[in-house]
Amino acid sequence: MFLRRESLKEYIRLYPVVSILLILNIVMFILLEWDGSSTSQRTLLEFGAMSNFPGYTEPWHFVSAMFLHIGFMHLLMNGFALYVFAAPLERMLGRWRFALLYLVSGIIGNAVSLVAQQEAFIGAGASGAIYGVYAAYVYLSLFHKTAFGHHNASTIQTIVVVGVIYSIITPNVDLYAHLGGFVGGFLMTTLYVQFRRR
Numbered sequence: 001m002f003l004r005r006e007s008l009k010e011y012i013r014l015y016p017v018v019s020i021l022l023i024l025n026i027v028m029f030i031l032l033e034w035d036g037s038s039t040s041q042r043t044l045l046e047f048g049a050m051s052n053f054p055g056y057t058e059p060w061h062f063v064s065a066m067f068l069h070i071g072f073m074h075l076l077m078n079g080f081a082l083y084v085f086a087a088p089l090e091r092m093l094g095r096w097r098f099a100l101l102y103l104v105s106g107i108i109g110n111a112v113s114l115v116a117q118q119e120a121f122i123g124a125g126a127s128g129a130i131y132g133v134y135a136a137y138v139y140l141s142l143f144h145k146t147a148f149g150h151h152n153a154s155t156i157q158t159i160v161v162v163g164v165i166y167s168i169i170t171p172n173v174d175l176y177a178h179l180g181g182f183v184g185g186f187l188m189t190t191l192y193v194q195f196r197r198r
Contacts, residue, residue, distance in 0.1 A: 002084055002085060002088065002152070002155065004083065004084055004087065011087070014087070014091065015086075015087040015090050015091070016095065017090050017095050017098055017099045017102075018082060018083070018086045018087050021082060021102065021126075022079060022082055022083060024067050025067055025069065025075060025079060026079070028047070028067045028068055028069075029068075029069055029072075029075050032044070032047060032068065032069075035047070038068075038070055038071055038072070038074075039070055039071050044068060044070065045122065047068055048060060048061045048063075048064030048065060048068065049061065049065050049122050049123060049124040050062070050065040050110050050114055050121075050122065050124065051120075051122045051123070052114060052117055052121060053122075057114065061110070062106075062107045062110045062111060063103065063106070063107060065106075065110055065123060065124045066103075066106040066107075066110070066125070066126050066128070066129055067126070068124035069124060069125050069126070070124055070125065074124075074125055078125055078127055078130060079126075081127075081133075082126060082130060085133055085134070085137075086098075086102070086133050089101075089133055089136055089137065092140075093136070093192065097192055100188070101133070101136060101188040101189065101192075102132060102133065103129070104132070104185075104188055105128060105129045105131065105181040105182075105184035105185040105188065106126065106128045106129030106132065106181060107184070108132075108180045108181060108183065108184030109127075109128020109129065109131065109132070109176075109177040109178065109179075109180035109181030109182075109184060110123065110177060110180070111180060112176050112177065112179060112180025112183075113128070113174050113177040113180060116176040117176065121174075123174050123177060125174070125177075127174070127178055127181070128174075128177040128180060128181030128184075129181055130181070131177075131179075131185065132181045132182065132184050132188065133185060134156070134159065134160050134163065134185065135181070135182040135184070135185030135186040135189065136185050136186070136188070136189040137156040137160075138157065138160055138186065139185075139189040139190060139193075140189065141156050141157060143193070144193070163178070
């Protein structure tokens, strides 16, 4: 399920929403580097990163921050997770439901981070939305195990546990955004399933 054997052309055809998200992340990273640096506070704030600095919180930042990454490794890690793990979920939920889940999870993750952060911070990255993707898998693996089998369910749960541990022990990782995104993804998946049943 999580082995990507498709050619680039096949991948784009099968997973158009994930492909667009990946392209947006890459393009925004290039623009950040072109304008200054993806690690520059000034550049990040100008492009719409999350922050609790006075005068720097705009409604559109809750979305724009999802497509900004602080340094190449940040982009690489989130891009890999999006490329590998989000693609099957797009096929399972459908393009528009997946896109909505991804965006809502990211927005909730950024909102929780903004409210919970006690010190000055600048937040950016797709990880809140990606944890929403993980939450969708966790929900399905717990309540709809036939959706993708025991082996894949175990893989998903292991990935989430490792991700949570990583979020706790690694410095400068926004645990609040991860938690908020996870809750958002779990709630969205619950709503999708309940609506489908009705």
